Amino acid sequence: MKLGNRLQLGVHVAPSSVLFGPHPTNLGDGRALSDRHTNYYRRRAAGGAGIIVVEEASVHPSDWPYERAPLASDCGPGWASIAEACSEFETLVLAGLGHSGGQGSSAYSQLPLWAPSHVPEVNSREVPKSMEPHEIEELLDCFVRSSVAAVAAGCHGVEINIGQSSLLRQFLSGLTNHRSDGAADGLALVTALLGRVRIAIPDSLLALRLCADELAPWAGIVPERGAEIAAALAEHADLITVVRGSIYSMTATRPDCHEPAGFNRSLAAHVAAAVRAVYPETRIALQGSVVDVAMAEEVLAAGEVDCVEMTRALIADASLVAKATAGEVDRVRPCLLCNQTCMVRDARNPIISCVVDPTTGFELLESEPGRSQDLVGLRVVVVGAGPGGMEAARCCALAGATVQLHESSSRVGGALASASVAAGRGRLNALVSWLEQELNDVGVEVLTSSNLVAADEVLRNADVIIVATGSRNGSPDYVVQAGAAVMWAREALEGANINGPVCIWDPIGGPIGISVAETIRSQGVDVTLVTPDNIAGNELSRSGDLAPANTRLQQVGAKILRRATLVERTHDTVVVTDRFSGASSEIEATTLIDAGHRLAEDSLFHELTSGEPGGSAAIVLRVGDAVAPRTAAEAMIEARRVVAAARGQIPVSDGVPMIGTVH
Ligand SMILES: Cc1cc2nc3c(=O)[nH]c(=O)nc-3n(C[C@H](O)[C@H](O)[C@H](O)COP(=O)(O)O)c2cc1C
Ligand code: SF4
Structure with missing residues (x-):
């Protein structure tokens, strides 16, 4: 396995060629790094990460981009703790350093944003302050001081952000640097800074996160220029991680599954060629949705780059490198x-976690399920093989129980498998496939087309019953004329017969309505998406897919009716009203697809817990959509807790395990 190869970086050696890149976590304690950070990074080091770049710290208090954004002057103890915790595994720890400049926020600092020039920020629309020469000098001093502090705390070096959301990139770019003084030459400024950092930390690592394509060719850094910049800065750099994106393309730096994995490959190879021609010692890392071991191996084997950043891959499976090098690539949780x-x-300000591994970010509170004797001798029956039921079955089997998983349909995966049929969303099924394989390995008996009722013998004989029966169709809050048909999004994806023209009612604004619209429209059917919001897919801003989703809808020719409320379904139309004016209109619709909220399929749970003669003497728990239809993330969280709940170690309310496992 190439990714397990040790990597020489300056005078240091990384134990593998996989980099865990810097990213906001919200694990901070005020603006300091916390014990949660230490445990978060330690787990990735233990799992084989070669290089860890700690969450970026602002080098100057004028930068406070999100509430718990680390501040370098508060990070000394945290850096020391992380470096110490990772030293056991020889992982190289670099302090991420940066300043967001005009891409920051003045909401927390209550100070004007610093930027090269008065260019309004595209997303926040805030006009930054054009920095004075003495402020630029102060900024450079702070980068140097922070680098010295990070190394003094025990880090192997620093990574300086010249990529997305960075003041240094803003100095390099014609989009944001309109100055006429000495700082007009952003490259000279950044080169001088790196020279000073190099002198200040001579034996430590100096890594760069460098934007080589701002995706704004009219004035921004284009790949040719990006390669020139990289070659010029490489003199001082041990490692350059190549990224893309700028003020107009915030989400292009870390897009979701609609962008192909490894999208920066040609850009990184281009930069690598330019850098190697002048400074062959400088290592190049590929960033950009590298999530599969196979792709990492391919780029490393081809010598395109020297190492791979696999940040989300290691958020999803902290032990990816260890598993891959042990010949267990198939066991890597995708x-x-x-x-x-x-x-x-986003507005909820959540702590980092992962849909497929809820332990992520919660390492201090919950541990990953491992083999134990906790449920030895118990018969567990899980009803429903969606992600919640599958994960619950896996956890119980790992804890030593004898587990049967019953699924009423002919296949496992539940609603998530259905969701994965939609355009661009096939990757969702990777979780289902992974769970299926793990269930096989831990000896869970999976019975499909098995429709259990409360009185069934198998349930009567169980010690623990886990109800994971998922959701059922919701109830329309609009008038449905007698005999008129309403189809639900899930049915549309499960092969129901769809005749156009189609109207999709999307009161949620998440991925469901949008993906169904894309899927059906790409089959040539006339589609109108009706949304109560001012923009289709309002909630997709959280995952970064809002603008891309609207672009895709436009490209496939789907119509969008905004600010509308669905009031009535007739046989062949839908009646909508404008939410602002109240004006009513009618849209022709042979098929109406409701992409709205679903209801918990909880009838089995209530029968089992009714206390009636048909009730059960077993411990009855429930997880996932059977509690309340939400997402796969909540189903996985609740599933992880069933072992502790069955052992009475954590409170259970109405069948729902309430908090995490006890250490
Ligand atoms: C059409 C459709 C699309 C969905 N898309 C997603 C999605 O993108 N991400 C997600 O986490 N859940 C999504 N869900 C919800 C999950 O599939 C659901 O919460 C999960 O299967 C619950 O697990 P359980 O069935 O084991 O309770 C979708 C549901 C439907 C019906
Ligand atoms: S939340 Fe989704 S994208 Fe993020 S690491 Fe987990 S699986 Fe990957």
Whole structure:
């Protein structure tokens, strides 16, 4: 396995060629790094990460881009703790350093944003302050001081952000640097800075995260220029991680599954060629949705780059490198490229986690399920083989129980398998396939087309019953004329007969309505998506797919009716009203697909727990959509807790395990 190869970096050696890149986690304690950070990174080091770049710390207090964004002057103890925790595994720890400049936020600092010029920020629309020469000097001093502090704390070096959301890139770019003074030459400025950092930390690593394509060719850095910049800066750099994106393309740096995996390959190879021609010692890392071991092996074997950044892959499976090098590639829990819970900068301000591994970010509170004797001798029956039921069955089997998993349909995967049929969403099924294989390995008996009722013998004989029966269709809150048909999004994806024209009612604004619209429209059927919001897929801003989704809908020719409320379904139309004016209109629709909220399929749970003669003497738990239809993330979280719940170690409310496992 190439990715397990040790990598020489300056005078240091990384134990593997896999880099865990910097990303916001919200694990901080104020603006300091916390014990949760230490445990988060330690777990990845133990799993074989070669290089860890700690969450970026702002080098100057003028930069406070999100509430718990680390500040370098508060990070000394945290860096020391992380470096110490990872030293056991020889993982190289670099402190991520940066300043967001005009791409930051003044909401927390209550200070004007710093930027090369008064260019309004595209997303926040805020006009930054054009920096004075003395402020530029102060900024450079802070980069140097922070680098010295990180190394003094025990880090092997630093990674300086000249990529997305960075003031240094803003100095390099014609998009954002309109100055006429000495700082007009951004490359000279950054080169001088790196020279100073190099002198200040001579024996430590100096890595760069460098944008080589701002995706804004009219004034931004284009790949040719990106390669020139990389070659010029390589004199001072031990490692350059090549990224793309700028103010107009925030989400292009870390897109979801709609972008092909490894999208930066040709860009990174281009930069590598330019850098190697002048500084062959400088290593190049490929970034950009590298989530599969096979792709990492391919680029390393071809020598395109020297190492691979696999950040989301290691968020999803902290032990990816260890598993791959032990010949267990198939056991690597796959990243779905869903961006659902690993992106934390949204209005909910969540702590980082992962749909496929809820332990991520919660290492101090919950441990990954491992083999134990906790449920030895118990017969567990899980009803429903969606992700919740499959994960619950896996956890119980690992804990030594004898487990049967019953599924009423002819295949496993539940709603997630259905969702994966939609355009561009095939990767969702990777979780189902992984769970299926793991269930096989741990000896769970899976019975499909098995429709259990409360009185069944198999349930009567169980010690623990886990109800994971998922969801059922919701109930329309609009008038449905007698005899008029309503189809649900899941049915549409499960092969129901669809005749156009189609109207899709999307009161949620998440991925469901959008993906069904894309799927049906790409089959040539006339589609109108009706949304109550001002934009289709309103909630997709969280995963970064909002603008791309609207572009895709436009490209396939789907119509969008915004700010509309569905009031009535007739035989061949839908009646909608404008939410602002109240004006009513009618759309022709042979098929109406409701992509709205679903209801918990909880009848079996209530029968089993009714206390009536048909009730069960077993411990009855429930997880996932059978509790309340949400997403795969919540189903996986609840499933992880069933072992502790069955042992009475954690509270259970109405069948739902309430908190994490006890250490
Ligand atoms: C059409 C459709 C699309 C869905 N898309 C997603 C999705 O993109 N991500 C996700 O986490 N859950 C999605 N869900 C919800 C999950 O599939 C559901 O919460 C999960 O299967 C619950 O697990 P359980 O069936 O074991 O309870 C979707 C559901 C439907 C019906
Ligand atoms: S939340 Fe989704 S995209 Fe993020 S690491 Fe987990 S599986 Fe990958």
